[in-house]
Amino acid sequence: MYKRLLERPLKGNQSFFLFGPRGTGKTSWAREKIPAGLYIDLLETSAYLDLSARPGRLEEMIPPGFTDWIIIDEVQKIPALLDEVHRLIENKGYKFILTGSSARSLKKKGVNLLAGRALSFKMFPLTAVELGEDFNLKNSLQFGQLPYVYTKDNPQAIQDYLEAYTKTYLREEVMQEGLTRNVGAFSRFLEVASFSQAGVLNMSEVARETSINRKVIVDYFQIVEDLLLAERISVFSKRAKRKLIAHSKFYFFDVGVYRAIRPRGPYDSVEEAEGDAFETLVYQELQAINHYFNFQYQLYFWRTVDQLEVDFVLYGPKGIIGIEVKRSATIDSKDLKGLKAFGEDYPEAKLFLFYGGKRKEFVGKIELIPLEQALPSLPDILN
Numbered sequence: 001m002y003k004r005l006l007e008r009p010l011k012g013n014q015s016f017f018l019f020g021p022r023g024t025g026k027t028s029w030a031r032e033k034i035p036a037g038l039y040i041d042l043l044e045t046s047a048y049l050d051l052s053a054r055p056g057r058l059e060e061m062i063p064p065g066f067t068d069w070i071i072i073d074e075v076q077k078i079p080a081l082l083d084e085v086h087r088l089i090e091n092k093g094y095k096f097i098l099t100g101s102s103a104r105s106l107k108k109k110g111v112n113l114l115a116g117r118a119l120s121f122k123m124f125p126l127t128a129v130e131l132g133e134d135f136n137l138k139n140s141l142q143f144g145q146l147p148y149v150y151t152k153d154n155p156q157a158i159q160d161y162l163e164a165y166t167k168t169y170l171r172e173e174v175m176q177e178g179l180t181r182n183v184g185a186f187s188r189f190l191e192v193a194s195f196s197q198a199g200v201l202n203m204s205e206v207a208r209e210t211s212i213n214r215k216v217i218v219d220y221f222q223i224v225e226d227l228l229l230a231e232r233i234s235v236f237s238k239r240a241k242r243k244l245i246a247h248s249k250f251y252f253f254d255v256g257v258y259r260a261i262r263p264r265g266p267y268d269s270v271e272e273a274e275g276d277a278f279e280t281l282v283y284q285e286l287q288a289i290n291h292y293f294n295f296q297y298q299l300y301f302w303r304t305v306d307q308l309e310v311d312f313v314l315y316g317p318k319g320i321i322g323i324e325v326k327r328s329a330t331i332d333s334k335d336l337k338g339l340k341a342f343g344e345d346y347p348e349a350k351l352f353l354f355y356g357g358k359r360k361e362f363v364g365k366i367e368l369i370p371l372e373q374a375l376p377s378l379p380d381i382l383n
Contacts, residue, residue: 002130002147004029005292009121015089015096017075019103020123021228021253023165025147026099029123030071037069037097038062042077052077055084062094071097079105089118102173104226124288125254126150128375137372141277144256145284162260166190173227185212189220193230193250194262198279198311200303201232201250221250229253231287236300236313241345243305253287255280278327278371279311282354286312286323289378297321297382302342309338314382320349321382329357331368339366352381 004025009016010033020026030037040061042048050057058081062070075081075098088094098118100106125145128135134150143149143158146165152158170190175183192209196202203221207214224230232248252258255277262273283299290297297316303309314321322342326335331353339351343365351366354374361368374381 001028001032002126002132002134002150004123005127005130005288006121006123007292008294009097009119010034013095014119015085015094015098016119016121018097018099018121018123019228020099020101021257022101022168023146023148024123024125026101026123027071027073028147030069030097030099034069034071034097037071038066039071039073041073043074048077051081055081058084059088059092062088066094069095069097071099073099074101076100076102076105082106102227104223107226122291124291125284127285127288127292127378129289129379135376137375140281141255141274142259144254144259145281146254146256149256158256159260162256165257166260169227169229174223185210185216186220186223188212189217190224190261191263193221193224194252194258196250197252197258197262198276198283199249200245200247202247224252229257233299233301236302236315238315239346242308242341245303245305249301251280251283254284275327278356279325281375282312282323282325282371285375285378286314286382289382290314293379293382295382302338304341308341310342313342318383320346322346322349322351324353325371326353326355328355331355331357331361336363336366340364 006029009018018026031039040047042051055078072081072085085096085098089096096118126147127145131145131150143162148161149158170183170187174186188210189206189212192206196206203217204214207217210217225232230250230252232250234248235244235246237244252261258280259273259277286299290299295316295318297314297318300313300315301309301311302313302322310322311325312323314323322339324335324339328335336353339353343349343351352374353366353368354371355368357368357370359370360373369377
């Protein structure tokens, strides 16, 4: 069991949501932190059938005088249950942990019912800080950092798990919730979307590649975001001094999941996939560390119409940080061009380049850090 960095939720007694993709360790975290809690798993058939038929039965499941946490796993399966949770918080003073791997049905109904009554937190794949001495950059770039991946040492078993993982989402979330009638088209969309990983997203191009109507493609992208499988980040445009592009960048949430979705064949560039994996690993680590330590940065990227780019811009109360990511072990002046331009426009920004080399270096204001050293140091870099 790796010690997770998520500590903030249990520092008070206020009920909270804990969102995160399947397999990130939400339930394991709750069981380890709250061994005496009451657990209700909505993936368990009898609990699901009982509570979906009669949400009021939730109160009957709670022992008289119970004062510890009540954990409801996969609460999005029964959005109506949140009415009952709301009532029990208000009238009985119970405290709930509500985990979810999809925000779609809750967006439509439930979350607003608990506005002000429950906080919201996220669980991400493991981080280099949590992995400690077990962190292996090569393995993380190949298989990602879901907890299962770091508890197995059989590469084929890991690959089988990752491929089954994406199919599980398709079967259980997309089909059962009726998010789309054409699962084949959605599967094709996922494969094509994987070629947009770490890139500027052009939905019209994805629609052409899949032969699917653009409006449907827009809906599909919203589905993968609601299932917490992916996210788009916007271009940083505050006090812009140059003309910037308008499109967002797209990321699946974990390197291993992205690589399991992405087709591989003789015409697929290994270098391109590896470069995207490098950037994806930085993305998922930035998301996690920023959230766990409550640094309150907003995550952006920066790209001008004449192709000057910084992969990640973090903007928040602690300032501005620009981070460029390069897979190469050697860096030349053209690799620093985007960071230098960004530094000219935002002289107060801290500038970093994470790369595949072995040595820390400084080029003017820009600090070059090997990725293997940068990820375990992210809390200090962001602070």
